[in-house]
Amino acid sequence: MDQFYVFILRNDVWIYIVSALGLFWYISQFIRAQRQLRVAIFNLERETNTQTRNTALIVIVILAGIIGGVYYVNTRIAPTLPPTLLRDPTPTPDIFRTPLSSPTPLLTRQPTSTPPLVPTITLAGNPGEPAPNPAEETTPVETATAVGTPLPPPTPSVGCTLQLNIIEPRNGSVVAGTITFNGTANFEDFGYYTLEANGPQTGGQWASLLGRNIEQSVQDGFLGSVNLSQWDSGPYLIRLSAADQALNIIAQCVIQVTLQQ
Template sequence: MQDLVRLIVKYATAIYVICGLLLIPFLGAFQKARLDRRSIFPLEKENATKRLRHSLVGIALLLGIAGGIYYISSYVEPTIVEVDETPTSTPTISILFATPTNSPAPPTETPEITPTATRRPRPTPQATAEPTDTPTPEIVLPNCPNPGVRIVSPGVNSVLNGTVEIRGSAIIDNFGYYKFEFQSLSIADEWHHVYTGEQAVSAGVLGYWSVDPLPAGEYLFQLVVVDATGNYPPPCQVRVTIEH
């Protein structure tokens, strides 16, 4: 279905031109039939009426085709959601081999030394400083009202570097898939795809985002959860800062 829609949109201009060319003879026949209906002869009047009906049917059919192409191009094609195919990662199994180590030689007996009792000085007590607890920065959660489309880490205005673990929830009715996207706030930018997940997640690890290739600056990161029909609720977005 998607391939057919794209094919129609691709050749929409050519279809419009063809419909316009075919419409010209129908309009000419329509005008001539209208003039012939003024004839005083009943037989010519009847033939003109038939040709008038045929012309109207042809005009209506061509206008319907052109209208259908316009509707598909303007309303149907934009709603098609591109589903990024992501390769399924095959887990690798690491086999650990024990490295043999040399057995230590038995300890050599040493002669006992009888200690001489000596008077030990009494230690002077010293005041020890109590450690000061460093406050842990509080994570500010983004304002995402849908509990099934939520990011809990990273928080708002978090400073990111390296590989970032994305935690939250991606679980809605008739679940299809979820994806990560980001957009630079430093320049005029579009959304860039990061990752697509095919399993619903409830309050867990959604995936990872490597920010090393990106230049430092402010970004907008969002989670989009799509159902099986291609529809999706409002995404959950969080503003972050990348530093290297």
């Protein structure tokens, strides 16, 4: 049902125009048939004009109902719909066809790479027992996380503020497959924002994740999504950049995530 409302909201202008033209035509038909019915002499002529008048009246009622229904959806239903339904869908870009750009320095701080996550080694329970072979007793990262062993600390986020930040995924989190980015990109002189990644798949260069500049500001909401199921595993830097109306980059927020396949 929500999709029906979205269809009406996106095509309400054309529905109004077509309905108004139909109303104009059938109202004229109704008036013409009514006039001819008053001066009709023969029964056949009266029956024809009566049928024309009744048909025009029915269509007038239907078109008026359509116009009223569209107006009701715009004024009463539209404010209750989730904002994500009214937003244009974000296409999933083809990362391998996106031209890569050279890394851009972030103010005076440069993000440092974090070494790949290493497995946790289980030591012997008693001092007298020999330590087990690390190659045989290595605990996977998932198991270590489940029992409470902390992961290596991520690179601290760089340049993130209340006006520009990535809320999800969090800095230092482990992601896989299709990743949804949520956060904030909202300034007074906002022009557009972009999402880029730098890691094993990009060869040390920044690659656009969305394939285009997003010219709509976001406040604690959906920034975009991308399918990285074909990318190499490892640590990646995610950079959210914002530009002003003059298309100048005014702020950048960088976090680190670890991609696992």
